Amino acid sequence: MNLSKTHIAVVTLVAIGMLLFDWRGLTDIRTKIAYFSLYIPGFTLAILLIIYPNLPGPVQWMRPLFAPLAKLLFKS
Amino acid sequence: MRHPYRKLSILLCSMVLLTGCWDRMEINDLAIITAAGIDLTDNDRIKLSVQLFVPSPPNSEQSSSGPSSGSNNKTVVRDAIGIDMADATARLQERLSRKVFWGQADVFVFGEKLARKGIKEPLDFLTRHPHPRERANLFVSEGEAENVLKWNTPIERNSAESLREMAVLRTGLNISILQAIEELSEEAHTAVLPIVRILHKEGEASPFISGSATFRDLRMADKLNTTETRGLLWLRNEIKSATITSPAYPGAEPASVYLFHASSKLVPSIHNDEWRIRVIIDATGNLNENASDLDTTKEANVLKLQQAFKQTLQKRIEETVKKAQQSGVDYLGFAEQFYRHYPKQWRKDKSNWDVLFPKVVVNYDIRLVIARNGLTGNNKTLQQDGTP
Amino acid sequence: MERGQVSAAQVAVLSFTAVTATSLLTAPTVVSSVVKQDVWLSPLLALPIGFLIVWLIVKLNQIYPDQTLVQYSMKLLGRPLGIAVNLIYLFFIIHTTAYVLRQFTDFMKLTFLFTTPAFVVASSMILVCALIVRSGVEIVVRFPMLLLPVVLSLILMVYMPSIKDINLHNFEPVLSEGLVAPLKGAFRLMSWVPVFTFMNFYLPFVSNKRHVLWWAFGSVTIFTAIVFTTFVMVYAIIGAATPIYVYPFMVLARFISLTEFFEHLESLVMMVWVIVIIVRISFGLYSASLGLAQCLGFPSYRPLVLPISMIMVLLSYWSVSNVEFVFSPEFIIYYLIFGIGLPALLLTLSTIRQRFSKPHNGQDEQGEYNV
Known part of the structure; x- marks a missing residue:
């Protein structure tokens, strides 16, 4: 996934497609809030990852979190 | 139908994928x-x-009727x-x-x-x-x-x-x-x-x-060389069929047996620091040719032949084993056998296998059976040495 | 929210298909690199853990028959803590399913689809799963049921022609290093077994609850049987070279040559893989969507499916450059915490609550618990 206008265009297209698909199902305000609170971070993350692929992610903090326990349990 | 535009849009989107993806490869x-x-x-x-x-292009089929067309x-x-x-x-x-x-x-x-x-x-x-x-x-x-x-x-x-x-x-x-x-x-x-x-x-x-x-x-x-390779094949249990030729008895003309069924096993054993391998071979064959004057319808003679063939086979395998042991490279699969049956000892002595391998004593236990004698029994007509 | 009705058998089939999905292809390498020729013991040693996990879930479901883990954890832990724990749990589900998606994409790109962008591969897969999940729980459980014969016959079609190449001597020496190595291998198998916990999202909809426990145990047993057979076949044929290959099952399929007619069977592997991955991802996607909807109190889970799928695709790419991490011990601990830890904690809490709320039982053990 490297920087390219086509990539951003495709992702935006897909995002719009998703929205169109779900528009009818978002009946009340609560569902709308939930939907967009997932949708917007997702969309921004997608664009961010295209521009900056090496974003540090959950893996980075999970490893050190479990490392001491892993060393304890796991000899090899 | 409900949501016709939705379904249409889904269809259209999936058609995009049908236009031939990135990985199509024509033959x-x-x-x-x-x-x-x-x-x-x-x-x-x-x-x-x-x-x-x-x-080959289709229109060359007409001219190629024999191997004489050099540019085939x-x-x-x-x-x-x-x-x-x-x-x-x-x-x-x-x-x-x-x-x-x-x-x-x-x-x-x-x-x-x-x-x-x-x-x-x-x-x-x-x-x-x-x-x-x-x-x-x-x-x-x-x-x-x-x-x-x-x-x-x-x-x-x-x-x-x-x-x-x-x-x-x-x-x-x-x-x-x-x-x-x-x-x-x-x-x-x-x-x-x-x-x-x-x-x-x-x-x-x-x-x-x-x-x-x-x-x-x-x-x-x-x-x-080819003979040594055959010996190796015997040790690896990869022989599908073999022909053993040896003089019917010392000094006589050769006889040959065609072995159609053969299997071999390597059995390792370690006794008091002496590492041995027993090569057990089971072979059955038909007598293919008997140029000697031995009467193959008599059981004693058949046993003699079996013995002769056994010795030839053993010699063939011994050649390979000797060559391997001299070179110190174990391609016979001995190491694997020792590991499989004596893992603890193997692990101890693994590092000086180069020294140990040439010292491994090899015993042979070959069972060769001649099942049938072919279509002729005692070939009197072909024994032109005066006796009728 | 969800009014579907499924049967225990369907949930069992769904569970073991989902869990077997990823293990079939890569487990032989992961386990045999630690265990070598005693690799067949590890699935057998992992079986009790599978039983434990499943038992915990079914037990919890017996206490709260119409609720999923998300719902009764909120009850047991109180609303704020419950929601927090649930969100982490849901993140766990989405995260692990995203890794499965990543493994799928990697495999496809490596072996068959070199130039197709990973995004396309991942998105097509997730689209199919999203469609399945949106259609309701009945579709999610019926899909594997429908395709089970296909999957099993394809797997058999890979095993049968390989039988002639089996060399049982590859398994000698047996147990040369004692039980330590197979236990380590069984630990490695914990990368896959805790996925059985996702079953808790489907149990509330089971109509015949009487035999659920037996069906669940059966599901774990079949999973173990399939993994066992795979390990045996792979190691009997590829032998000591198994740890070299990342996808030994695939190597097995490519190696088949029966009468020189049945060759190049790797497309069978691809078919099996695609089908079971769809099952696995829909298993996870439905759990995550339903869980999130219940956690935040929404009337329907359907609108949440697509955003969660999008997040899954993104997570499968975010900062994971190499899938090897999925098999590392840290990840296994991650799995075990949510696979065994959380249900066990919830079960303990609910037992405490029950005892506490029935003082006429005569058991005066409240002093031990600090409630």
Whole structure:
């Protein structure tokens, strides 16, 4: 996934497609809030990852979190 | 219907994927490699020669009624030089009008020089790259591998096919990439590959399998001739059929038995620091030829013949074992047997296997049975030595 | 929210298909690199853990018959803590399913689809799963049921022609290093077994609850049987070279050559893989969507499916350059915490609550618990 206008265009297209698909199902305000609170971070993350692929992610903090326990349990 | 526009939009979107994705490959655009030869050039680079499959155009069928049409070339050989195999493949691609496709490559031949230097690098390519198949056969050629590929065979489609069929017939070894890797992963880290030699006769070249090459640390260590290879086949339990010829009794003319069923086992044992292996062989055969004057309808004579054959067989195997023990390279699979049955002791003495291996005592326990005598019994008509 | 009705058998089939999905292809390497020739013991040693996990889930479901883990954890832990724990749990589900998606994409790109952008591969897969999940729980459980014969026959078609290449001597020496190595291998198998916990999202909809426990145990047993057979076949044929290959099952399929006619069977592997991955991802996607909807109190889970799928695709790419991490011990601990830890904690809490709320039982053990 490297920087390219086509990539951003495709992702935006897909995002719009998703929205169109779900528009009818978002009946009340609560569902709308939930939907967009997932949708917007997702969309921004997608664009961010295209521009900056090496974003540090959950893996980075999970490893050190479990490392001491892993060393304890796991000899090899 | 509900939501017609929705369904239409989904259909339209999925049609985009149908327009032919990124990975379509037409067969016309593929250069199908049937065999590859890997040689070492003078300045330590890899020369990769490939034999490409040329599909014959339809209008040549009319003229090819016999093998006399000299340009009946079903194959084409191209080569390229690179730092390693992947590099050579990339350069090869530069010279071809079609995309290199390894999926049908069933034969890989290593040139002798490369084998001596080490086959680690090509083997890594062959196992790591997703295309080459694990069932492809490996060979070592005497001299340059490219010559083996250039040969055009009258019988089979191309020389790759010929070599493979010859390997399957088990006159020599039949080693696939997977088998080679397996053997290298086992305890002794050795491997054996069959050798291909080209016989030049009356201007025609015909490759055939003659002997094997043993590898130690992925470098060619030793060469075995055909008889020694047969001995090796016996030890590896890969004999499908064999013909043993020996004098019927000391000083007589030879007799031959065709063994159609043979199996062998290696049983290791360690007693008081003495490492032994018992070679147990079970073989059944039909008497093929009896040029001596022994009357084969009498049971005592048959037993004598069996004894004679047993000794010849034992000698054949002993030759191989002696050669292996002299060279100190264990390609007979002894190490693996000791590991399987005596793991604790093996682990202790693993590091001086080089010293231990030549000292292993080998006993033979051969059971050979002649099941049938063929169509004739006592061939009196053919014994022209005066007695009626 | 969800009014579907499924049967225990369907949930069992769904569970073991989902869990077997990823293990079939890569487990032989992961386990045999630690265990070598005693590799067949590891699935057998992992079986009790599978039983434990499943038992915990079914037990919890017996206490709260119509609720999923998300719902009763909120009850047991109180609303704020419950929601926090649930969100982490849901993140765990989405995260692990995203890794499965990543493994799928990697495999496809490596072996068959070289140039197709990973995004396209991942999105097509997730689209199919999203469609399945949106259609309701009945579709999610019926899909594997429908395709089970296909999957099993394809797997058999890979095993049968390989039988002639089996060399049982590859398994000698047996247990040369004692039980330590197979136990380590069984630990490695914990990368896959805790996925059985996702079953808790489907159990509330089971109509015949009487035999659920037996069906669940059966599901774990079949999973173990399939993994066992795979290990045996792979190691019997590829032997000591198994740890070299990342996808030994695939190597097995490529190696098949029965009468020189059945060759190049790797497309079978691809078919099996695609089908079971769809099952696995829909298993996870439905759990995550339903869980999130219940956690935040929404009337329907359907609108959440697509955003969660988008997040899954993104997570499968975010900062994971190499899938090897999925088999590392840290990840296994991650799995075990949510696979065994959380259900066990919830079960303990609910037992405490029950005892505490029935003082006439005569058991005066409240002093031990600090409630």
